[in-house]
Amino acid sequence: MLNDAKLRSLKPKEKVYRETDFDGLCLEVKPTGKKFWRYRFRLHGKQLMMTLGAYPAIxxxxxxxxxxxxKAVLDTGVSPVQDRAIKTKEAAEKDKANSFKDVAQEYIEKRLVNRSPEYVRHFKDSLERDVYPKIGKKNIRDxxxxxxxxxxxxxxxxxRERNMQHSGEVSAIQNRTFIGAVIRYAIATLRxxxxxxxAVRDVVDRPEVEHARPLEKKERQILITKLNSYKGTTTVKNAGLSLxxxxxxxxxxxRMTxxxxxxxxxxxxxxxVSRHNQEKRVMKKNRTHIVPMSEQVFNILKEQHKINGNREYVFAAIYKEGMLNKTTLNRMLDFIGLRDVTAHDFRATASTLxxxxxxxKDWIELQLAHTEENKTRASYNHARWLQDRRKMLQDWADIVDSWKN
Known part of the structure; x- marks a missing residue:
């Protein structure tokens, strides 16, 4: 029978040799000095042997x-070698099914069913672009x-290499958030x-938010002049003017249909909209919102109806189904020479002027669809001061047109 002292004393020889413990267990010593545990057993009249691991790791x-x-497996009449091979294969298949990508796809199907199609698409795109190439095939527990x-x-x-307007920190933090959501789902499902x-929640700092600002006089003049003579598609031009x-x-x-x-x-x-019916939400806050049409907006929408009247969205994507890409309008501003202006700055300009x-102030805040603290009041406020707001929006459209002068 072997003991620890004897195991440490075993030296390699010119040929392989084995030192026996009991019940078929032995330690095989190779000329290279490597040592392996072997289990020798008999099954169906045949003498067989399996490796149990290397010493001293085991x-x-x-x-x-x-x-x-x-030995317990052998007592059932099954070869422990074959049993181990089957279990190893099953474990490998289970590991493969528990890859980060597989769990992420399951999470999307089961946990994001009530999120907006746009959010789900953004979630999927982020994982496809930045996450799956790195850890998609890796077992999620690893x-x-x-x-x-x-x-x-x-x-x-x-x-940063693509010279985008943003430096990447926000996208990096968002990817960490998406990964965390998938992994916490795996924890909840015991995987x-x-x-x-x-551990890396504070590694990347979120950049300071640049709040919307009112456009300067020169920017307003460039905007209305160049947008009216915009050489891109009419749909993008009309979407910009409507903003x-x-x-x-x-x-x-x-999202306007x-x-x-x-x-x-x-x-x-x-x-x-009702979330129970999985309707598409348009407003940032889920509430009824009425926008009276100025003459300018009425004419734009009539023109758009001739262009896209047979499609779901008023300002439909140019070369595919669905709505305009979320970066299209900011790219348009960049194209006409207003790189430092964002579409959200239009709202700040309207509010300020x-x-x-x-x-x-109440007319302006209601037209901006800013949050009403009293939710009960907010549900009935959408039609308040409608005629006053109609006149205000017509005046505002005329003010916008006056910038080109």
């Missing part, structure tokens, strides 16, 4: 335990904080034990 006590486990940090660094590098994103005239957000212009347009009453009406001209 000590005597663990080797005996492995021998006993193999994903480390170093993996997350590598993904965040690569995301920042990708964005991972810890969240490696927690200025209506005080809507970019996402609301992009013909169901929202009432040419008879000359209003654009976004209704509150209309307040300066003495229009009622």
């Amino acid at each position: 000590g005597l006590a663990e080797a005996r335990k492995k021998r006993d486990e193999a 994903v480390t904080s170093a993996d997350i940090l590598n993904i965040m660094d690569s995301t920042i590098k990708r964005i 991972a034990e810890y969240d490696p994103t927690y 200025m005239y209506t005080m809507l957000r970019t996402v609301e212009i992009r 013909w169901d929202h347009i009432d040419f008879d009453d000359r209003v654009i009406k976004f209704n509150r 209309l307040n300066e001209k003495g229009y009622d």
Whole structure:
């Protein structure tokens, strides 16, 4: 019978030799000095042997335990070698099914069913672009904080190399958030034990938010002049003009459908939607919002109806189905020479100038669809001061047109 002292004393010889323990367990010593635990057994009249691991990585006590486990399988009439091969294959298949990509796709299907199609598409695109190439095939329980940090660094590098307006920190932080959501789902479903994103939560600082600002006089003149002579598509031009005239957000212009347009009453009406019916939400806040049409907006929408009247979206994507890409309008501003201007600056400009001209603050805030603290009041406020707001928006559209002078 072997003991620890004897095991340490075993030296290599010119030929392979074995030192026996008991019940078929022995240690094989090779001329190279490497040592392996072997289990010798008989099955169906044949003398067989299986390897249990290397010494000293596996000590005597663990080797005996492995021998006993193999012997228990042998007592059922099954070869422990074949049994181990089957279990190894099953474990490999299970590991493959628990890859980060597989768990992420399951998470999307089961946990994002009530999120907007745009959010789901953004989630998928981010994983496809930055995450799957790094850890998509890796078992989710083996994903480390170093993996997350590598993904965040690569995301920042990708964005900076493409000379985008942003430096990449926001996208990197968002990727960490998406990865964390998937891993916490894996923890909840017993396929991972810890969240490696927690350790790198403070590694990348979120850049200071640049708030929307009112356009300067020169910028306003360039905007209206160059947009009216814009050489791109009419749809993009009209979407840009509508942003200025209506005080809507970019996402609301992009999601606007013909169901929202009432040419008879000359209003654009976004209704509150039901999440239970998985309806598409248009407004940033889920509420009813009415935009009276100025003459300028009415004419733009009539023109758009001739262009896209047979499509779902008023300002539909040019070369594919669906709405305009979320970066299209900012790219348009860049093209006409206003790189430092964003579409959201239009709303800040309208708010600032209309307040300066003495229009009622409540009319302006309601037209901007800013949050009403009293939710009960907010649900009934959408139609308040409608005629006053109609006149204000017509005045505002005329003010915008006056910039070209």
